[in-house]
Amino acid sequence: MNRSTAVLIPLLAACIASADDPCEPQRLVAPPDIVANGFGDSTATNGRFWFVGDTQARVGCCTTGAVHVYEDVGGELVYTQTLVPHDAAGLDMFGTRISADGNRVLVGSYRFRWTTTPGLGGGFVYEFDGESWLETGRLAPPSDFEGEGGGAVVSLNGDTAALSVSHFFPRQVWIYESSLEGWTLEQKVESPDPLTPDEGFGYTSVLHDEWLFAPAYRDATHIRDGGSVYVFRRDSEGVFGFSQKIMPPEPYIDNREFGFWLALDGHTLAIAARRVEREVNWQGAIFIYELEGDQWVLQQELTHSDPQQGDALGHRMALDGDLLLARTNRNGRDPGHEGSVLRFERDAAGQWREVGELVPNPPSFAGFYGLSIATDGRHAIIGAPEDHAGGTSWPGAAYFFDLDCTTCAPDLDADGLLTIFDFLTFMNLFDAGDALADFDGDGELTLFDFLAYQTAFDAGC
Secondary structure, eight states, rough: OOOOOOOGGGGGOOOOOOOOOOOEEEOOOTTTTTSSSSSSEEEOOOEEEEEEEEEOOOEEEEOOOOEEEEEEETTEEEEEEEETTTTTTTTTEEEEEEETTTEEEEEEEEOOOOOSSTTOOOEEEEEEEEEESEEEEEEEEOOOOOOOOOTTEEETTTEEEEEEESSSOEEEEEEEETTTTTEEEEEEEEEOOOOGGGGOOOTEEEEETTTTEOOOOOOOOSSTTBBEEEEEEEETHHHHHEEEOOOOOOSSSEEEEEEEEEEEETTTTOOOOEEEEEETTOOBBBEEEEEETTTTEEEEEEEOSSSOOOOOOOOSSETTTTTTEEEEESSSSTBBSEEEEEEEEEEETEEEEEEEOOOOSSSSSSETTTTTEEEOSSEEEETTTEESSSSOOOOBBBEEEEETTTTTTTEEEEEEEEHHHHHHHHOOOOOOOOOGGOTTOOSOOHHHHHHHHHHHHHOOO
């Protein structure tokens, strides 16, 4: 078929328009009886409940940290309770990370003071009893652990939990199992290679079914700060054994800090490398892997449109099904927020594309926007722990998005506006035979796709 678009050029003059965001996100702040100082440090969801952490929250007399729980009621989040250990003390940094799975949530505390050894940190398990979330278990670091940050990194999957430390000691991931007797430490997972402490093994570990992923984002095997991701698989006896080491693509010098952040859903693994250099330095990239047999295989590299130096794409990520949300360090398309969150989607052919940006609506300034991200595929919550409404305090906030509402199919250049450049992008896709131009969804590219695109464009977003 001749896909010539010359006959449609006159339509362009009638197709210049602009579109505001179709709906405003819900802005969440701490309950009035809590003195916030980092609301949005961490976020998580199980689909029904959404959790927002503030490691510097002042509860009662002390800066213990807290996790605030919200329930999705008809697409709007309603505050239900605040989680704080009954024996929490000042500077515990409760809420460092949060991991939710079903009716359980695991909360990390960076410096929780255990009876025998203060300041180690650890994990706290809460379960929903039908009315509220109650503490049902605690995960203490191993007895030989010396330091702090034992709850800096947490991951929960069913009856299995993982804790690790986000700084340089130790280089282990601790595996806990739940039983009728409570939670017990079952295994200390270590790198099969002799890494040094500063290579970051276990910096942001992720559990899923029989898999454990432990990155070493400063692994110097091939080049300083090159990075890698160690993959472990649980055997029939429940022990995690080394399965695969994922290295960044060559040339290694262009893909450093590989494994700085991970996002996993099913058989799809997203690995971010902050120090990727393509058009500019430190622009960052995300590498998509799929499970093939018993190996995780690279499928696609994601970069973003109009990269700027220092963007560090993938600094934070969240993945659910065919949706990937990823932070960059840039300030977005307006000066009202520090950082941006880009939206990528996987099409029917299995290819990921950047399709837009989730833009907050702060009254003044959304500082550190995107420092935490959680999604269930239909909604997303994005933390901005230095958000403020003016004045001298920076209490933080979180923004809850209806992702269906923020979808704008004809905005093909993903700049948040409908302009002549979107129409030109459509024509380029059409001429290239790209399935993204199949706007009538019949599997073929014909004149009717132009008409369907013009209808969508004229309708706006």
